[in-house]
Amino acid sequence: MNATLSVPWRSRKLAAVAAVALGLSCATTAYVVSQDDVAGTEPGMSSDFEVVGNGDLPTKKPALGADRAPLSAEETGYAISIASKDASIPAGATDVRGESGPEFLYADLPEVGAETSGRKVVVALYDYTTDTSFDMLVDLEAGKVVKSTKSVKAQPPTSADEADVAMQIAIDSTKDLLFKSEFEDNMGVPLIAPDQVEYVAGSWVFNKTTSKGQECGEDRCAQLMVSTAAGTYLNTWDFVVNLSTKSIVKTQ
Amino acid sequence: MKKGVGMRKKSLARLTAALAAPALLTGGVVAQVATASPAQAADSPLACDASLIEKKLENGAEWRMCARIHPVKGLILEQIEFKPATGDYEYSGFKRIIDQLNIAQLNVPYDTGHVQYDDITSYGFGKQYLQEQGPEVCKGEALPVEQSFTYSGRLVERTIPGICVQEDPTGIMTHAQETQIGGGTLYVDHGTGLAVSSISKISWYEYQQRVVFDDHGQIEVGLGATGDIAPAWASTNPNSFFHNNEKTGWPLSGPSQVTSGGSTQTIQSYAASHWHNAIFKVDFGIDKAERQVVEQYDFSSPGAGTRAPIIERQKTVMDAAFSSVAGVDHDELSWWRVMNPASKNFDGHARSYEIVNQNYANKTIPYTTPLVSFTNYRACEEYASNNLNAGCPGQNVLDYVANDNHQLTDPVAWINVGFHHTDKDEDQSPMPIHWQKFQLVPRDFFAQKPTIKDARKCINGPFSSVNAVTKPCTPENTAAPKITDKNDPTAAVVPAVGKTLTVSNGTWRSAAQSLTYAYTWFRNGEAVATGQDYTLTEADNNSVITAKVTASATGFPSGTVETAAVTFGTPPATEDPTDEPTDEPTDEPTDEPVVAVSSTTAVKVAAKVKTGKAFPVTVTVKSAKPVTGKVTVKFNGKSKSVTLVSGKGTVKFTAPKKLATYNVVASYAGTDTVKKSSKTVKVKVVR
Numbered sequence: 053m054n055a056t057l058s059v060p061w062r063s064r065k066l067a068a069v070a071a072v073a074l075g076l077s078c079a080t081t082a083y084v085v086s087q088d089d090v091a092g093t094e095p096g097m098s099s100d101f102e103v104v105g106n107g108d109l110p111t112k113k114p115a116l117g118a119d120r121a122p123l124s125a126e127e128t129g130y131a132i133s134i135a136s137k138d139a140s141i142p143a144g145a146t147d148v149r150g151e152s153g154p155e156f157l158y159a160d161l162p163e164v165g166a167e168t169s170g171r172k173v174v175v176a177l178y179d180y181t182t183d184t185s186f187d188m189l190v191d192l193e194a195g196k197v198v199k200s201t202k203s204v205k206a207q208p209p210t211s212a213d214e215a216d217v218a219m220q221i222a223i224d225s226t227k228d229l230l231f232k233s234e235f236e237d238n239m240g241v242p243l244i245a246p247d248q249v250e251y252v253a254g255s256w257v258f259n260k261t262t263s264k265g266q267e268c269g270e271d272r273c274a275q276l277m278v279s280t281a282a283g284t285y286l287n288t289w290d291f292v293v294n295l296s297t298k299s300i301v302k303t304q
Numbered sequence: 305m306k307k308g309v310g311m312r313k314k315s316l317a318r319l320t321a322a323l324a325a326p327a328l329l330t331g332g333v334v335a336q337v338a339t340a341s342p343a344q345a346a347d348s349p350l351a352c353d354a355s356l357i358e359k360k361l362e363n364g365a366e367w368r369m370c371a372r373i374h375p376v377k378g379l380i381l382e383q384i385e386f387k388p389a390t391g392d393y394e395y396s397g398f399k400r401i402i403d404q405l406n407i408a409q410l411n412v413p414y415d416t417g418h419v420q421y422d423d424i425t426s427y428g429f430g431k432q433y434l435q436e437q438g439p440e441v442c443k444g445e446a447l448p449v450e451q452s453f454t455y456s457g458r459l460v461e462r463t464i465p466g467i468c469v470q471e472d473p474t475g476i477m478t479h480a481q482e483t484q485i486g487g488g489t490l491y492v493d494h495g496t497g498l499a500v501s502s503i504s505k506i507s508w509y510e511y512q513q514r515v516v517f518d519d520h521g522q523i524e525v526g527l528g529a530t531g532d533i534a535p536a537w538a539s540t541n542p543n544s545f546f547h548n549n550e551k552t553g554w555p556l557s558g559p560s561q562v563t564s565g566g567s568t569q570t571i572q573s574y575a576a577s578h579w580h581n582a583i584f585k586v587d588f589g590i591d592k593a594e595r596q597v598v599e600q601y602d603f604s605s606p607g608a609g610t611r612a613p614i615i616e617r618q619k620t621v622m623d624a625a626f627s628s629v630a631g632v633d634h635d636e637l638s639w640w641r642v643m644n645p646a647s648k649n650f651d652g653h654a655r656s657y658e659i660v661n662q663n664y665a666n667k668t669i670p671y672t673t674p675l676v677s678f679t680n681y682r683a684c685e686e687y688a689s690n691n692l693n694a695g696c697p698g699q700n701v702l703d704y705v706a707n708d709n710h711q712l713t714d715p716v717a718w719i720n721v722g723f724h725h726t727d728k729d730e731d732q733s734p735m736p737i738h739w740q741k742f743q744l745v746p747r748d749f750f751a752q753k754p755t756i757k758d759a760r761k762c763i764n765g766p767f768s769s770v771n772a773v774t775k776p777c778t779p780e781n782t783a784a785p786k787i788t789d790k791n792d793p794t795a796a797v798v799p800a801v802g803k804t805l806t807v808s809n810g811t812w813r814s815a816a817q818s819l820t821y822a823y824t825w826f827r828n829g830e831a832v833a834t835g836q837d838y839t840l841t842e843a844d845n846n847s848v849i850t851a852k853v854t855a856s857a858t859g860f861p862s863g864t865v866e867t868a869a870v871t872f873g874t875p876p877a878t879e880d881p882t883d884e885p886t887d888e889p890t891d892e893p894t895d896e897p898v899v900a901v902s903s904t905t906a907v908k909v910a911a912k913v914k915t916g917k918a919f920p921v922t923v924t925v926k927s928a929k930p931v932t933g934k935v936t937v938k939f940n941g942k943s944k945s946v947t948l949v950s951g952k953g954t955v956k957f958t959a960p961k962k963l964a965t966y967n968v969v970a971s972y973a974g975t976d977t978v979k980k981s982s983k984t985v986k987v988k989v990v991r
């Protein structure tokens with residue numbers, strides 16, 4: 053059985069099971085495709101992400117595609133590893149869980165209009181120590197960063213890890229959050245663990261339409277969208293999670 | 305209809321990966337290493353391997369582009385190029401239209417005022433939000449999409465069918481009856497389009513991005529919303545998706561019971577109305593232009609004509625980045641086009657694409673107020689609001705316009721396709737898809753309809769300019785002529801010496817020409833007589849008789865077609881009695897058309913002029929043939945004309961109060977023998 057990792061926009065129960073499976077088979081190879089999980093074989097089925105190899109980022113240059121070909125997982129992994137270790141990233145950089153190294157947000161080709169040539173990748177990273185986002189232009193052929201741009205304002209969509217952390221902060225909070233009382237009113241039990249709900253989290257920046265939350269934009273904040281196992285959405289518009297300070301911001 | 309996606313090149317590594325997962329190739333997708341056909345060799349290939357889509361539609365038109373799923377933007381289409389069904393008749397190979405096309409923001413504010421979502425910059429249409437194109441979803445061919453990121457410090461990946469490519473019927477494209485009353489020939493075409501789509505789920509809403517490339521070169525960009533309307537329990541709190549404020553929603557179902565603070569009450573709840581503010585980014589690259597021009601066209605009436613209102617068109621060349629707000633900068637008749645002045649069709653008209661955007665802009669939010677904005681391409685400007693690029697973070701399209709002080713030559717259009725959704729009973733789970741769309745329509749990209757038939761090629765402009773030389777209309781036979789017995793046309797022909805045969809004209813597409821017919825009779829393939837009637841003689845015994853009918857119009861190539869044979873006795877076995885009918889043109893026109901030669905316009909004016917002072921503008925028009933007529937010079941909203949003497953003319957303007965750099969545009973209208981030309985220079989007004 054291949055290792056399968058359900059990421060947290062699906063039920064956390066599944067993810068917990070997957071994590072166990074992952075522990076049992078860490079020697080899987082790249083491009084493992086479990087036929088059961090192949091798209092379209094069963095309508096409505098989840099399509100899981102799987103760990104590539106042992107999950108380590110490739111440090112050796114993989115086979116490179118044409119300039120405008122979509123990135124392979126190996127190319128993406130290689131680009132992340134080069135970008136994260138670049139000298140322009142502060143030595144004390146941390147991710148959303150406080151661990152060393154920046155948070156990876158996304159990677160893709162530079163825009164075609166930017167008229168780059170060769171196999172280039174833009175890797176978006178976030179350093180929680182300095183609350184700074186980085187766009188790293190990586191030259192895969194040369195194996196190095198050719199341009200590093202930083203900003204304290206850019207807030208790309210959250211990573212799956214950031215969504216997990218945001219959900220845990222919301223559940224642990226002692227603040228009166230509408231969705232928690234709504235959950236209890238309608239489900240008859242209190243919400244005490246992320247695996248009771250499904251969720252996604254969007255990055256959130258203050259746009260003057262709320263009375264509070266001015267810090268979001270320079271701080272990294274996330275807005276949760278939470279639903280019950282039955283697919284019923286809970287009202288989560290009254291707060292956002294400040295991931296930089298690990299706290300709840302009531303936006304009204 | 306379901307031909308394989310023409311050419312999909314894969315590197316060996318990626319091909320191996322695909323083969324390891326054969327079940328991925330759903331809906332008839334077969335990944336192949338294909339070699340370029342000779343026609344494609346003329347074009348430089350698009351180097352995008354697995355994301356290459358190249359498809360020949362039913363009518364022979366071809367599209368190619370690179371399509372992939374960006375983690376934030378979702379479906380992103382690059383290097384979009386078209387080859388018309390008429391092929392080299394318009395131009396050789398593929399021609400570029402757009403460098404990049406993608407959604408740049410999807411802002412969803414609820415009318416309750418309690419929440420708004422930025423589905424692109426907060427969530428994105430890629431990553432886990434991308435939905436699978438399984439066979440129950442994609443009825444065409446699903447392309448595999450490989451996605452990867454890190455999770456808990458580990459690199460994870462999945463490859464799912466994520467982009468659907470299919471050829472869909474688009475209905476009747478042309479229906480033209482040649483005669484007023486019917487009974488003439490009918491030109492009817494059913495069109496198809498190449499639909500490239502993906503689906504992304506952001507909580508309750510599920511969006512289909514669907515771009516249709518039709519067989520006439522038109523592009524329709526659509527965003528469909530399905531899934532579910534915002535679900536919630538009924539609430540007495542106005543800050544809720546099912547609230548109690550009639551004004552900001554619509555009642556779905558009857559009253560419901562609401563319990564809060566221990567007490568229960570019955571209320572009618574209202575599902576919150578909301579906007580879907582979608583802004584698309586279109587980076588134009590008309591024929592890979594070095595310089596493109598954006599024009600706005602407005603229409604107004606100066607008053608009544610003799611029998612109908614007069615409507616006049618006004619062109620404005622948009623020199624700088626701009627945002628256009630309905631009712632302020634344009635009205636409902638206005639439109640824009642992006643033109644490559646250096647790329648001309650065979651009529652000498654510059655190739656362009658017109659933006660057709662019949663949608664509403666949400667004027668309650670500043671950056672969604674303009675219906676369209678244009679800026680010069682700048683790599684850091686990726687999203688219409690909350691820009692994510694660290695080079696110009698947090699900015700929106702209004703910032704981009706304000707910060708752009710260059711002449712508009714490398715245009716990116718930010719096309720705002722708003723939709724205000726007042727929920728209704730029928731929108732309940734699952735919600736039927738609702739669409740917001742705009743079109744990009746070729747305007748003079750082709751000299752004629754890009755599917756034009758031979759029989760209509762001469763029709764180009766008014767009949768007085770029917771082009772018999774380079775675009776001849778050859779009469780096309782649609783029903784063959786027939787030989788009958790002259791005295792008894794309804795009876796079967798029984799050949800006998802002395803019997804008179806007659807031949808009908810058959811039916812021809814005359815292409816608006818008045819045709820005359822000529823008839824030639826053949827005995828065993830040898831011409832023996834002319835005229836519509838033919839009387840059989842002794843010599844015709846034991847032979848096959850046929851007739852050829854030639855349809856002609858003065859000045860045009862003729863069409864000739866042969867009847868079925870009439871057999872008289874026992875013809876010699878060696879002869880082949882049925883020559884293939886020929887519809888080859890039989891006479892080659894020799895008239896040379898009058899060809900206008902090109903001209904160049906040069907403008908001499910001081911680089912700096914003093915405010916309030918008059919200054920001269922001297923225009924010189926040069927051409928291989930004598931230059932006559934007038935030149936018009938525009939400056940600061942004023943327009944002056946002067947008749948050229950030896951190709952030269954001078955006008956004077958007064959420098960205005962506002963200290964700025966102005967354009968001086970000189971336009972020579974041309975004559976029958978000399979083509980028009982124009983020149984724009986800058987003049988700076990100083991103190």
Ligand SMILES: [Cu+2]
Pocket residue numbers: 529578580725
């Ligand atoms: Cu809606």
